[in-house]
Amino acid sequence: MPVDPLHSAARPSRSAPSPLSSGSEAYAVEVRRSSRRRRTVSAYREGERTVVLIPARMSEAEEKRWVGVMLDRLAAQESKRMLGDAELADRAQRLSGQYLDGRARPATVRWVTNQNTRWGSCTPAEGSIRLSHRLQGMPEYVVDYVLLHELAHLLVPGHGPRFWELLDAYPRTERARGYLEGVVAADRLPHLPAARSE
Structure with a gap:
């Protein structure tokens, strides 16, 4: 899995x-x-x-x-042409229609600045989706993947086989996951001091 x-x-x-x-x-x-x-x-x-x-x-x-x-x-x-919350909601609706037969219908989709350890989250009971502001400026296919990931959670809780079957329809899932894993790995690297010229 x-x-x-x-x-x-x-x-x-x-x-x-x-x-x-x-x-x-x-x-x-x-x-x-x-x-x-x-x-x-x-x-x-x-x-x-x-x-x-x-x-x-x-x-x-x-x-x-x-x-x-x-x-x-x-x-x-x-x-980097910043998407506002309204555009983010429109994008979620489009993704739901394209990949989830329109079954995921969030009540709200918005950017938040208090998620520094997760890229996205959702509360299925409220139908709310929140995306970390750290995604702003990342490639569109990465933002789409995170949105679709949270939309899938409105339909299937957890990360079992049924959940991943929903994401299989998105053609850039593996590339987006690799991109996010690379960002996380880069954040964990020690920051070296700048080289000095003698």
């Missing part, structure tokens, strides 16, 4: 870009190699696709890793 990270890239094709989801939008990814580019990697949206610019000498493994990094950075930048 999966561990619940709330409490504790696909390979792009240059000739036939593959659609990758960012939040509710799908973008084709196009990788452009440049012999003039030495070390830097950049990415931007161009209409319905995401263009990732990389050095020509980069290996396929490095390309795959950097495409994932740049997609996450773009998604995080886009989600």
Whole structure:
């Protein structure tokens, strides 16, 4: 049974870009190699696709890793347009309709600043969902996963097989869980003093 990270890239094709989801939008990814580019990697949206610019000498493994990094950075930048509580509630309604047949109907969905050890929580008896303010600025698919996780708790308490079956419908569950686990792991790393130049 999966561990619940709330409490504790696909390979792009240059000739036939593959659609990758960012939040509710799908973008084709196009990788452009440049012999003039030495070390830097950049990415931007161009209409319905995401263009990732990389050095020509980069290996396929490095390309795959950097495409994932740049997609996450773009998604995080886009989600920094702060969602208010009303937009969060609309998003929850959309997710419920798309992945839970509209069965999860929260009475309230809101951001809170007093949840520092959990990403989200819900009170099924009240139909209330609360998301930690720490999610603000994270990629949209991560916020969607946490919202969907709490929506599923309105239907199934606990983290048994029935609960995880509900989340299986969301295609970015594993990626979102990995992202959150990475954030938790990074928070636990000791903070090293800045290097001094002699």
